[in-house]
Amino acid sequence: MGNITLENVAKRFGEVEVIPPLDLNIEDGEFVVFVGPSGCGKSTLLRLIAGLEDVSGGRILIDGQDATEASPAKRGLAMVFQSYALYPHMSVRKNIAFPMKMAGMPEDEQKRRIDAAATALNLTDYLDRRPGQLSGGQRQRVAIGRAIVREPSAFLFDEPLSNLDAALRVGMRLEISELHNRLKTTMIYVTHDQVEAMTMADKIVVLQAGRIEQVGSPMELYRNPRNVFVAGFIGSPKMNLLTGPTAAEFGAETIGIRPEHIGVSTESGKWKGRIGVSEHLGSDTFFYVEGTGIADAITVRADGEIDLYHGDDIWLTPQEDKLHRFGKDGNRI
């Protein structure tokens, strides 16, 4: 079981309110991603759930039990830290065994679980090494191994991939997703990278300045961002946000149109501009179009094989049914 409920949970550091009171429900088995720009309070929220920080108000329920005052050890949660936080003086085997040793688990059961985790995480050959002798990806797997052997009711991940290089990051992302599919345990994952959020989450929680901006599945957030912030944060490349007369034309303060929802033509269209930078990725092509008179640059996605380059004239046409309209307060109309 791993149902976690936050009721009116708030956090203040002295006078500064980092997290105003918020409610959140995390279902058993869900993969929830907290995403937001740095300093938005996502890590603090995770640490409140872990018990590494005291709440300033509200209650935390784990499986229906009030865990607000419980020590981190008593909450039955496991955490993977950004720096991995492996014990440098212990071998990989001892690192993984540590939580079980603390729980007083019998030796043979410890050994069985270590072997199982090592096999699952490809660590069998490294069990007797020290963390210092491992690569970044291997350390990451040890940290995960240490978390899974306790069979926690939920896993907490604090930006676990941010210290890895790009290629490894994609690989580890897949591994964590597979792990979730296999274990079906609740996972709470903190990241500032919306791609990780989109690819891994069952449910995304977008945070800004300690407030929850929107909660929903990746596609819900993608299709129906509740406000300008979520619209600009989710999706890569970013949604084009246009203001002024262009928006007024659609009866809105701001309109948003994703790069993939703009049609491209060399002959005719709604807006005319010139290609500033063109990025040919093979599968797709991205143009940063300047001189349209409606925004500094508009990002559009075109076919991978398209034969247009810097300096070429281009016509753009938005798909009006895919247009997002936002009012004065920034909320969706």
Place this chain on the structure above:
Amino acid sequence: MARKTTTGQRALITVAAWGIGLLISFPIIWTILTSFKTEATAIASPPVWFNFDWTLQNYIDVNTRSDYLRYFWNSVVIAVGSTLLGLAVAIPAAWSMAFQPTKNTKNVLMWMLSTKMMPAVGVLVPVYLGLRSMGLLDTRIALVTIMMLMNLPIIVWMLFTYFREIPGEILEAARMDGANLRNEIIYVLTPMAVPGIASTLLLNVILAWNEAFWTLNLTTTNAAPLTAFIASFSSPQGLFYAKLSAASTMAIAPILILGWFSQKQLVRGLTFGAVK
């Protein structure tokens, strides 16, 4: 520098560096050499360098005539005892300041450092009279206590700078893994802190071993360590160069060897972490 210096330049620098190194350490080298000479060769004019009959007689004489071992033992008890006592008091303090810093932590640390600034001579009179009235003059317990208090600020500071380098996330990980405070200290903190504690121990043993204000003023015979023993050679018997050298060599050798191992810690400890 990434580029290699030419062999010629390197040879030149090598000669200069060795020359200066030998010049600076010459008094020590000369003392050690002299300790193996007879008294006659020790004052021979012109001085004899290596071609003399090496003898251990001075070492034997110093040991048999002057009860050298007792002074040596006093030095060990005072230096090691005061440092261990200091560590016992300082480890919890440094631990909590490194891992639970409050807005007062900096002030407490600075204040501790400021106590180190108090010149010993400023409190010589009351300490001397106080110990005398308690009958503790010339006792090892008095020296151990005072040396501990003298070095406590340095011990706290050194430990603090070492502990601060242990990432807080690792302790949090231990807490998440179900370790209580006791287990956290035994299994995680202590093994990670041992190198820092060892360095602190080393440097403070050196400092206490060489301390020569309180040891000269508060001891006469019973608790006198090597500093005081050597000072007794300032009388005309210091003119027995070979014996003075043998006694000096024995007094400095252990700490010289310890010191060579503690170069890095020395910098950190004596600059209160300001230079690493």
Place this chain on the structure above:
Amino acid sequence: MATQRAHKAARLMISPSVILLLAWMIIPLGTTIYFSFLRYNILTPPPSWTGVENYTYFLTDPAFIPALVNTLVLVLGVLIITTVGGILLALLLNMDFWGQGIVRILVISPFFVMPTVSALVWKNMFMHPVNGLFAHLFRAVGLQPVDFLSTMPLLSIIIMVAWAWLPFATLILLTALQSLDSEQMEAAEMDGAGWLSRFIYLTLPHLTRSITVVVLIQTIFLLAVFAEIYVTTAGGPGYASTNIPFFIYNLSLKQFDAGMGAAGGVIAVIIANIVAFFLMRAVGKNLEL
């Protein structure tokens, strides 16, 4: 950052250190201040109240001005020798040569020699007017040997003390030098800066803080030089090599005048605190919490 319980435990863990140091500071210092207002000869108690008399006597004692001047000359002399010498040595040792490790050990060794040993070795084996190595050296080049400790006692002590502290300055400045970013140096070289400009504009500014620390820490210890004087000149001849600590020691434990010794102690504390104030600022600036 953590829970309430941890905070309480933290306070409990700091207390022993704080209480011990507080007691060590307040009790003897308070007593010193109290004694300084008493006419108190250790051999002929009981003491009696006398007001600021001890301070007047101390400050007007014929030894006070020489002692103060000697203290300052000793501190400044050693500081100049060790800082300048330390920078030069650090630059040399930071270069690439054979046997770096051993030379380093040779250079820092004097720091580990206890003061009484170094003082006696210098006094007898080097500076002795008949059998000292310097005397041999002088005779070898046809000069009259000099009795260093009676003709230039303060300078002799400066040499002994500087010999002990030069390694300290060297070691710290060398450590600081090694943390100098080599890319920065390379960038400056690409920008056309010569050896001297690199030293003046990059190396020296980089060393500034370490030099400050070296100067201040040494000052604390140099203000308290005692053993070297105790075993060599005993402050003489006359007051020629008496510094403040030795003067106070003489008053307290040789002339048994606890009151005047205490008054001197208070003044020594005040002098040290002026230096300490600057040291604390330098160290404190570096402590980020």
